[in-house]
Amino acid sequence: MKSIMICANGNVLSKYIKILKSFSNLLVIVILLLVSSCQKDESTSNPLNVVSTNISDGATGIDVFSEIMIHFSEELDVSSVNENSFLVKKGQYPVYGKISSVGNKAVFKPSQQLDGEQAYECTITTDVQGINGEVMANDYQWGFTSGEEPDMVAPQIKKSIPVDMEISVFTNIEILVYFDEEVDPETINNNSFIVKTGETVVGGSITYEAKVAKFIPDVEWMYETVYTCMLTSDVKDLAGNALASNFEWQFTTIPEVLSFSALIQPIFKDQDCWTCHNENRDPDLRESMAYNSLVNGNYVDTDSPEDSRIIKQLKGGHAGFITQKEEGLILEWIKRGAKIINKEAMEICKSMI
Template structure:
C-alpha cells in the first residue's frame, strides 16, 4: 500500500508540475472559496455610548451644546437636524449639527430657556461609516437651570455727592452698586481717591453691594478730591462695570464761611419755614447772623454749650439736620463765629 500511495502522490505532483503557474493559482483560489470561507460578522451593532448631558440632568447651562458618542465612526452626511432633533415640548429647536469621527454635536442657534425641559432624539436614519444603522430611536431629556447673569453692574449712589463742598476731613468715601459685588475686585487698585496726581492711601471694605474707602489720615482742608471706580470692579458673576465711575468733592476750607457754609444749611433743611419773623432765631438770609449772635444762640467761649448746638442735638430738631451740618456749625463757632 505504501508504494501504491507514493505512486499516486508522485503522479499528482507530476500533473501540477506540468500545469502553468496561472492554472495552479486558479486551483488554489477555488479551493479557498470552499474551504476558507469567512465566518459571520460578530462586530457590535451601531449604538450610542455616552452623552455630555445625562438623561434626567437638571440645572443645565443655557448655553450648552448637546453631544453624543457612537461606538464607531459615523457617516457625517446622515447626522442632520432631521436625525438629531432637540425639542421643547412639540417645538423643534433650530441649530446646527456637526460630526467628527464618533462624536456628533448639536449647537442651538439661541440660548436655551431657563427652567425648561428639553428632549433629544437620534433617529434610525443615522448610519455609520461602515453602513450600520441604529436598531431603535434613541431619546433622552434634561432640564435647564437659571439664566446666567450677563448684566454689568452699575454705581447707583456715591458719597460724598458729585461736586459736593464742605465735606468733612474725616469722611469715608462710599459707593453703592445695583447688585452684590465680588470683594476680590473692590480694593485700592479699583477704588481710587486722588488729590491732583497724589493718591490717597487707605483701606477698602465691602458689604454686599456697598464699598467704603477709609483714608488712613484726615483729608486736607479746602481740597478737591477725585474718586474713581475702575472698570475692573466686577459682580459675583464676573461682569465688570461698563464705564469707570468718576466724581469729585471739596473738603471744608480752613476758614468756614457763614454765608457759604452755614446759611445754606438753614435753607436746605427748610429751617426758615419756622424760624422767621415769628420765631427766634430768625434764620432768613438777611437776619440769620445777627439773630444768632444777638439772641445769644452762639457762645464762642463754650461752642458745645451754644444754644444753637443744643437745639440741633435735642429731640425736636435732631432729625432736621445731618451730622455733617451739626459738625459744620460747631466748627464755625469754634473758629470764632465770624460773619464772613
C-alpha cells in the same frame, strides 16, 4: 452500422454535455447574484442605532452653553435631521436652535444659552434615517439638568460717600464705595483705588467688606481742597467680571474758617426756612436777620455746641428738610465759634446791635 450510430449518438451526447455545462455556469452566476442581492437586502434591513450622546442621560450640572450631540451607528441622511426629528424641550416648552448633521453625527446648538438649573428632555424620532434608508425601531429619548447660570454681568457702583461734586466735606471723613454685588477683595488695592489732590497721590489704607470698599487717608484731608477719587476697571467681581470703565468722582473739603454767610445762610435759603421763620417767628432766618437772631437770641451756645437750642430743635424732629449733613455743618460752625466772617454781613450785624 451500430458503431456508426453510437458514434453519432456520442456526438449528440457530447453536445448535450456542453450545453449542460453552459447552463451550469449560468446557473452559478444567477445563484451568486441572488445570494449577493439577499445579503444586500439583509444589510439594509439592519436598524439605525444610537451609539452615544455627549450628554449622558440623567446628567446634572451641565454647562448652560453646551451643544447637544448624538452619534449614530450609520452615516445619516442629512435631510432627515431637522426640527421635526431632533427635539429639545424644557418642560412642555420647545427649545429652539440650529440643527446640523455631518457623517454619523447630529448636533443641536441652542439659539441662546440654556436656563440655569432646569431639566431638559431630548428626543430623536424615527424620522431620522441613515444614508441607505436605515431607520430606528423606536424614538430615542434622554434628559439632563443644567447647572447654575454663570455670572456674566459687570459689577456696578451704587453710590459713593462723599458723592460726586460734594462740597464742605469734613476733614475727618472716610471715603466709602458701595457695590451692587460682592467683588474680589484682592482687586481692591492702591493700584485700583486711587485718591489724588492735583497730581499728588494721597496715601491711605484700603479695606473691603460686605460690598463696601473703604479708603482712610493716612492724615486728615486738607481744608478747602479738591480731591479726585477713582476706582479702575481692575476691580472685578467674584466671577472675574471687571468694572465696565473707570469710576471717577470729586469732592471738596470744608474751609478752615467757616463763614456764616458762605455756608450756613445758604442752608436756610435752599430749604426756604424763612417762609416760616420771619419777623413773626423766632429765630428770624431772613438773610439780613438770621445771624443776629441766632447768636443774640440764645439759639447758639459756643461753650456747649451740642446743647445749642437750634441743634436740639433740629434733632427733635423739626418739620423742616435740613439734612444730617447740613445739621452737621451748623454744629461745626458753632464749635468753631459761630463766626460771621463775611465783612458785609459783619457791618449789617453791627448796625443792628
